[in-house]
Amino acid sequence: MRNTSAPAPHSEGAAGGSPVPESAFPSRHSERSEESVLPRCSGKKENGSFDSAATQSKSFRALRAGRQLGESEPVAASPVSDCRLPGADCLNVLYCDRDILVCEKPVNCLSEPGPGANLPNLATQWLAARGEAGTVRTVHRLDKAVGGLMVLARTQRAAASLIEQIAARTAEKEYLAILRGVPAEDEATLEDLLFHDSRSNKTFVVNRPRKGVRDAKLSYRVIGRAGDDAQPLTLVRVKLHTGRTHQIRAQFSHRGLPLLGDIRYGSKAAHGPALFSCFLAFTHPTTGKRMEFEWKPQGEPWNRFI
Secondary structure, eight states: OOOOOOOOOOOOOOSOBOOOOGGGSOOOOSBOOSOOOOOOOOOBOTTSOBOGGGGOOOOOOOOOOOOOSSSSOOOOOOOOOBOSSOSGGGOEEEEEOSSEEEEEEOBTOBSSSOSSSBHHHHHHHHHHTTTOOOOOEEOSOOOTTOEEEEEEESSHHHHHHHHHHHHHTOSEEEEEEEEESOOSSSEEEEEEEEEEETTTTEEEEESSOOTTEEEEEEEEEEEEEEEOSSSEEEEEEEEESSOOTTHHHHHHHHTTOOBTTOGGGTOSOOSOOOEEEEEEEEEOTTTOOEEEEEOOOOSTTGGGGO
């Protein structure tokens, strides 16, 4: 059943609000060895409730950099949130071995090869600065205006494995988003039919199937609030069950909850959508081990929830 609940009225909010729950960003290794207490939107059980791990949220912290699988030392991570000029200094790498590279894609950086700052070039420069040759391959995407975690493949075999996992939905991706307004429910699953208009580069929720329309599903959980009654903002953690163009932006906007700063989908200030890829999990293409990475966004507007 599609969630069509009407939200509370909304508008751009000011700084301030309740702290983000403590376990929103616990420190943990990239190779998971114990149960998580994260407020992760891992889907609903048969009784309609989220997994118990999703109920214990208490702070807004970042994951430390993951350990490498090889003999080299772990990569030192330093937060970078924006990239307006090309160069390896823009890239924050959390993990790297001979098969994969996990990094934080800066805002205003393309996920794929293209003009200006783009992630494959930045990653290649980062490797070259450390005496490592070779190219990297993009296996999934983030919008240019969106920052956050991405995994790049360093070999064709790794690329094939990661692409297969993403297509099979065994790779996990979760996001933080700041909504203008208050959702009707603190946690829910949203299901819609989406149509992406390539001419306007905008995605629309539609009522019936037709050519170009695809199903879309996400789960979210509220983990923080800011602003006041007149200008409420809500921080949500989102798990995608499908990967459609502008999916998170379109589904929330359709419910009167545009992302803060996302003028394309109804927000009032055009500073880019408050959306961040905060969690990434997949099976290592060579070792078969489950890898998990988590990172928090830096600066405004995210610091309104610290």
